[in-house]
Amino acid sequence: MRRLTWFNATSLTLGFAFLYIPMIIVIVYSFNESRLVTVWGGFSTKWYGELLQNEAFLDAAWVTFKVGLVSSIIATILGTMGAYVLVRGGRFFGRTLFSGMIYAPLVMPEVITGLSLLLLFISIGLDRGLFTIILAHATFSMCYVSVVVSSRLVSFDRSVEEAALDLGCTPFEAFRLVTLPIIAPAVISGWLLALTLSLDDLVIASFVAGPSATTLPIKVFSSIRLGVSPEINALSTILIGIVTIGTFAASLTTKRAVMRKDRERRLAEQ
Amino acid sequence: MNIRRIALISVPYLWLLALFMVPFLIVFKISLSDIALAIPPYTPTLDISGGWTEVRSFFSQLDFENFEFLATDDLYWKSYLSSLKIAFISTFICLLVGFPIAYGMANAPKEWQPTLMLLVILPFWTSFLIRVYSLIGILSQEGMLNQFLMWIGLIGEPLTILNTNIAVYIGIVYTYCPFMILPIYATLIKLDGSLLEAAEDLGCSRTEAFWRITVPLSKAGIIAGCFLVFIPALGEFVIPSLLGGSDTLMIGKVLYEEFFANRDWPVAGAVAVILLLILIVPIVLYQRNEQKIMEAEK
Numbered sequence: 001m002r003r004l005t006w007f008n009a010t011s012l013t014l015g016f017a018f019l020y021i022p023m024i025i026v027i028v029y030s031f032n033e034s035r036l037v038t039v040w041g042g043f044s045t046k047w048y049g050e051l052l053q054n055e056a057f058l059d060a061a062w063v064t065f066k067v068g069l070v071s072s073i074i075a076t077i078l079g080t081m082g083a084y085v086l087v088r089g090g091r092f093f094g095r096t097l098f099s100g101m102i103y104a105p106l107v108m109p110e111v112i113t114g115l116s117l118l119l120l121f122i123s124i125g126l127d128r129g130l131f132t133i134i135l136a137h138a139t140f141s142m143c144y145v146s147v148v149v150s151s152r153l154v155s156f157d158r159s160v161e162e163a164a165l166d167l168g169c170t171p172f173e174a175f176r177l178v179t180l181p182i183i184a185p186a187v188i189s190g191w192l193l194a195l196t197l198s199l200d201d202l203v204i205a206s207f208v209a210g211p212s213a214t215t216l217p218i219k220v221f222s223s224i225r226l227g228v229s230p231e232i233n234a235l236s237t238i239l240i241g242i243v244t245i246g247t248f249a250a251s252l253t254t255k256r257a258v259m260r261k262d263r264e265r266r267l268a269e270q
Numbered sequence: 271m272n273i274r275r276i277a278l279i280s281v282p283y284l285w286l287l288a289l290f291m292v293p294f295l296i297v298f299k300i301s302l303s304d305i306a307l308a309i310p311p312y313t314p315t316l317d318i319s320g321g322w323t324e325v326r327s328f329f330s331q332l333d334f335e336n337f338e339f340l341a342t343d344d345l346y347w348k349s350y351l352s353s354l355k356i357a358f359i360s361t362f363i364c365l366l367v368g369f370p371i372a373y374g375m376a377n378a379p380k381e382w383q384p385t386l387m388l389l390v391i392l393p394f395w396t397s398f399l400i401r402v403y404s405l406i407g408i409l410s411q412e413g414m415l416n417q418f419l420m421w422i423g424l425i426g427e428p429l430t431i432l433n434t435n436i437a438v439y440i441g442i443v444y445t446y447c448p449f450m451i452l453p454i455y456a457t458l459i460k461l462d463g464s465l466l467e468a469a470e471d472l473g474c475s476r477t478e479a480f481w482r483i484t485v486p487l488s489k490a491g492i493i494a495g496c497f498l499v500f501i502p503a504l505g506e507f508v509i510p511s512l513l514g515g516s517d518t519l520m521i522g523k524v525l526y527e528e529f530f531a532n533r534d535w536p537v538a539g540a541v542a543v544i545l546l547l548i549l550i551v552p553i554v555l556y557q558r559n560e561q562k563i564m565e566a567e568k
Contacts, residue, residue: 008374012386015371019393019447022404025414029407038412082282092279101286107553109505111522112542115529116293119539122310123296139289142282171274200397203507203526217399224399224512228407236400243395251388 023240030233037228047234054231060219064199067130067215071137072194078138079145079194080187084175086146087153105143113140114207121208128210136208137198144197145190152186153179185254192250301539302332312536336540345524346541350548352519356435356510357503360442364499365492367443368450372491373484375451376458383459390455394448401445402512409437409513433515441509446502450495457491458484490563497556504552505545521545 030048034041051057082102089095105113117136121128160182164174180187202217209218223232306313314331340346375386393401408414409432416428431437461484469479485492507522514520521541529538 005377007370008377011370012374012378015367015374015451016389018367018444019389022408022444023393023396023401025407026400026404037407038410038414038417078282078285081278082286085279085282089275089279094283097291098279098283098286101290103557105290107501107549107556109502109522109545109549111505111507111525112294112297112546115525115538115542116297117289119296119300119535120289120293135289139285142285146282196395200399202399217397220399220403221508221512224403224406228403228410232403236397236403239397239400243397244392247388247392247395251384255384 023236026233027237027240030230030237032230032233035230037230037233047230048238051231051234051238056214057216057219057231057235060214060216063130063213064216067133067137067205067213068195068198071134071198072141072191074134074138075141075145075194075198076187076191079142079190080149080183082142082146083149083153084179087150102143102146105140106147108140110201110203111207114204117204118207128208129212132208132210133205133213133215136204137194137201140204141194141197144193145187148190148193149183149186152183156182297539297542299332299539300535301336301537301543302334303536303539304331304335305534305536310535311533336536337544339537340540340544345519346521349519349521349524350544353504353506353521354548356438356442356520357500357506360439360446360503361496361500363439364443364447364450365496368447368495369454369492371447372451372454372458375455376461387455390448390451398445399508402441402508405437405441405444405513406432409440432513433518435514435518437513438510438518438520441513442499442503442506445509446499449498449502453494453498454488454491457488461487490559490566493559494556494563497552497559501549501552501556504549 029037029040031043031045032039032041033044033046082098086099086102092098114136117132117139118128121132126132161174161178164178165171169177200217201215202221205215206218206221209215220232220235223229300312303312303314305311314328371390375383375390378386406413410416411428411430411432413432415431416425419425420428431440465483465487466479469483470476474482505522506520507526510518510520510523511526514523522545525538525541525545528534528541
């Protein structure tokens with residue numbers, strides 16, 4: 001069954017060309033000397049220089065970074081707790097409502113999440129700014145963390161936890177010494193997902209951000225509306241570069257971890 | 271039931287109640303209010319200090335006027351229909367584009383698969399906004415696509431693609447394609463190759479075997495992929511506002527403009543409530559499909 005037919009080779013080539021050509025063009029044109037975005041005027045890195053001198057972009061990037069870091073940490077803690085409650089919590093009052101609230105934000109249109117949070121902040125008189133963006137991002141990304149962590153919690157053997165409890169661990173110690181190390185990869189990927197979602201979010205942030213705090217996507221969106229610009233090409237290239245390096249590094253680490261486990265298992269079997 | 275367990279359950283529970291459930295109830299309440307020239311710009315506002323009579327008069331002022339308005343004004347039901355149409359057609363195109371890619375991946379040599387998988391996931395981690403942005407330069411009047419089509423002589427004059435519905439279709443297919451590819455790939459990779467061999471041995475042609483074995487057995491992945499594209503596409507805001515034209519009607523954009531440009535919060539609330547009601551059907555169907563996949567795996 002695993003053979004590379006002409007049909008498969010063509011569909012893979014065309015498919016990946018479709019996925020990647022637009023991004024490659026952005027990267028290539030970020031090194032364009034000319035301000036005209038469709039005419040090649042020679043190689044230059046001057047747009048990167050201009051980007052790094054653009055205060056507005058740097059400020060927005062700093063705000064985005066702070067929001068992403070804080071909200072993803074809150075989301076990871078709350079999301080892991082949520083997953084633990086869902087999988088190990090047993091029965092409690094309103095469990096269906098709880099699991100509904102964990103899954104609903106995943107399919108909720110962003111405009112509705114943004115609108116509803118904004119109306120909440122206004123009705124309790126909370127000033128919009130950094131703090132409200134963090135609250136909003138932590139809320140929707142904790143649900144993604146919960147889903148990722150709970151799929152890991154479901155699949156692992158519960159008897160190890162019970163053994164720890166039998167051997168005199170308190171429930172918290174059992175969680176910290178046994179459960180947490182096992183679910184750690186899922187917690188980390190949940191955190192990365194929460195971080196990416198926060199850094200990426202435009203719609204919810206533009207509802208809940210006040211004039212005092214502009215995130216990078218909001219800034220990028222407002223300048224894209226005016227058309228294509230070489231500075232945005234340069235910024236896109238930097239962001240694509242970071243994601244590419246991050247993704248490859250993550251996949252290499254997982255691959256190494258798998259190989260190490262394989263080797264350990266083989267050694268143990270000898 | 272000890273204190274620790276109560277704390278563990280109540281922290282995420284209360285967080286979600288306060289920041290997910292309550293906000294939604296507020297949207298529902300405002301959708302029953304009337305627009306007013308005040309801060310906040312709607313009436314009535316609840317004042318509990320006025321006692322029971324105040325609360326009673328508050329509830330008596332709520333009505334379904336905004337929903338009646340949505341039903342009678344062309345703009346809204348046309349936007350809902352046009353969002354449904356755009357989401358439906360682009361999901362279908364996504365399937366046509368995504369299935370061959372997933373099929374090619376599942377049938378590629380085994381040592382290629384992790385790399386191919388990585389190549390599909392990479393766009394998913396890349397900023398959504400930047401991927402939409404990358405299309406603007408290509409689809410514009412003097413963009414790459416027009417230059418290419420004129421170069422091969424297919425067209426004599428540049429086509430207007432950007433700021434039309436066609437650009438919105440291309441945008442949705444481009445950005446949501448990985449959501450279609452991954453679930454289909456996941457079902458195809460589990461497909462037992464000996465079934466296809468058996469079919470060929472029994473006299474099935476390759477194409478026939480594909481339609482009678484591969485497609486039915488990957489149905490769960492196809493359904494999951496379709497909903498993963500359809501549900502977010504329906505409420506999409508970024509793609510229609512960057513790639514679409516002024517005549518592109520999509521409900522996410524209408525809601526955003528109703529709120530920020532017209533400052534009509536009650537109508538925006540009503541638009542949101544109806545959008546959710548429309549979404550409940552595909553969401554429930556998607557959940558059912560997921561449960562079926564889970565049960566099949568057990």
